[in-house]
Amino acid sequence: MKTPKRILPLVTEGLVDEVVRQLMSGKEATVYIVRCGEHIRCAKVYKDANQRSFRNSTSYQEGRKTKNSRQARAMAKGSRYGRQMQEEAWQNAEVDALYRLAAAGVRVPQPYLCSDGVLLMDLVTDDEGQPAPRLNDLELSPETALLYHAELVQQVVRMLCAGIIHGDLSEFNILVGRDGPVIIDLPQAVDAAGNNNAEAMLERDVNNLTSYFGRFVPALLSTQYGKEIWQLYIAGHLTPEMPLTGQIAAVEGTVDVADVLEVVHSARLDEENRLLYQS
Numbered sequence: 158m159k160t161p162k163r164i165l166p167l168v169t170e171g172l173v174d175e176v177v178r179q180l181m182s183g184k185e186a187t188v189y190i191v192r193c194g195e196h197i198r199c200a201k202v203y204k205d206a207n208q209r210s211f212r213n214s215t216s217y218q219e220g221r222k223t224k225n226s227r228q229a230r231a232m233a234k235g236s237r238y239g240r241q242m243q244e245e246a247w248q249n250a251e252v253d254a255l256y257r258l259a260a261a262g263v264r265v266p267q268p269y270l271c272s273d274g275v276l277l278m279d280l281v282t283d284d285e286g287q288p289a290p291r292l293n294d295l296e297l298s299p300e301t302a303l304l305y306h307a308e309l310v311q312q313v314v315r316m317l318c319a320g321i322i323h324g325d326l327s328e329f330n331i332l333v334g335r336d337g338p339v340i341i342d343l344p345q346a347v348d349a350a351g352n353n354n355a356e357a358m359l360e361r362d363v364n365n366l367t368s369y370f371g372r373f374v375p376a377l378l379s380t381q382y383g384k385e386i387w388q389l390y391i392a393g394h395l396t397p398e399m400p401l402t403g404q405i406a407a408v409e410g411t412v413d414v415a416d417v418l419e420v421v422h423s424a425r426l427d428e429e430n431r432l433l434y435q436s
Contacts, residue, residue, distance in 0.1 A: 161189065163202045163275050172270070172277065173200065180288055185344060190280060190288065198269070201276040203248050203344075252276055254321055254346040261319035262397070263312050264339045281334045281341070289332040289339065292369070302373035309338050309366050310382050313359070315397045316340075317390055322347050322355055326362035328369040349390070356387050381405050 160168055160176050167173040177190040177197070186203045252271040255278065259265055266278040281289040297305065309331065316323065323330075323346055330342035349355045363383030371378040380403030388405060389395040 161187075161202060163273065164189065164191070164200055166273060167200070167275060167277065176200070183342075185342070186276075191277075193277070197280055198277060199266075199280040201278065203274045203276070248274060248276070248344060250346055251342075251344040254343040257319050258316060258321060258340075258343075261315055263315045263319065264334075264337065265343070266339065266341060281332045281339045283333070284335045289334040291329060292331040292333055292338060293328040295333060297370075297373050299374050302370045303377075305333075305338050306366060306370040306374070306377060309340075310363065310386075310401065311397070312338070312340060313363060313366075314386055314395065314399060314401075317349055317359065317386065318395060318397050320349050322349050322352075322359050323362050324358045327365040359383055359387055377403075 158176055158178055164173060164176060168176075173191045173193055175192040177192060180188045180190050180199060182188075186201045189200045189202065191198055191200045248271060252268050255265050255268040259267055266281055268276060268278045270277050283289045292305070313323070313326070321343075323340065323343060325342065325345050326340065330340070332339045332341055347355060347358060349359070352358070360383035363386065367377055367380060367382065382401060382403050384405050385401055385403065386395065389399060
């Protein structure tokens, strides 16, 4: 097929040898299957901001770092330069999240580079080597639904332990590869310790999973994994291998709001120190 304009620089630089075909077109990007030497990968070409149906909501941007104060001021004013920087930050958020999550053992595509609005990463495939289907496109048995739900809840926990919340997780951005569910589409990923909407976003992600898998296993609809995970997180007890029950204990007595805020503040400071150390 004809090489899309945005991918041409990667072809010129020898990073992509051939565009095989278009794989899908979504609300934020168009994805192509490409050949890179002996490897078949995918190239995610981000749509311009005015062409996307998913906007750069301020609720997702909160807590994201900027390179310097000039960029931060320009983004706040909405100038042309600021919009450009905001667009770069939106795209870089996904590749940064992918690298961090892959290192944390979360099932996500392995990224290779992000250049001029094109993200090059692994192509998730099924047992036959074909592009993996979306979770939404499959009909599941109750046994498989329970298995996938448990695996994905564990992935959400691993993500949170790495300081990241997907923010838009559903059956539409989960692929079922040869080794199980793989989470994709992370440009709206949020910093769990630096975003005041983090709790609501985590619960929404988990509730989306519950609603979907509840179609096949109705008993899941009475679980409260999102609330349980967040309670363990703010208490400092959450680990990637933490066994979960899907239920939360009733809180007796009054809640010390000051103590809770202190825990959240401490978590934010720890995350900021970790990011500074990495930079």
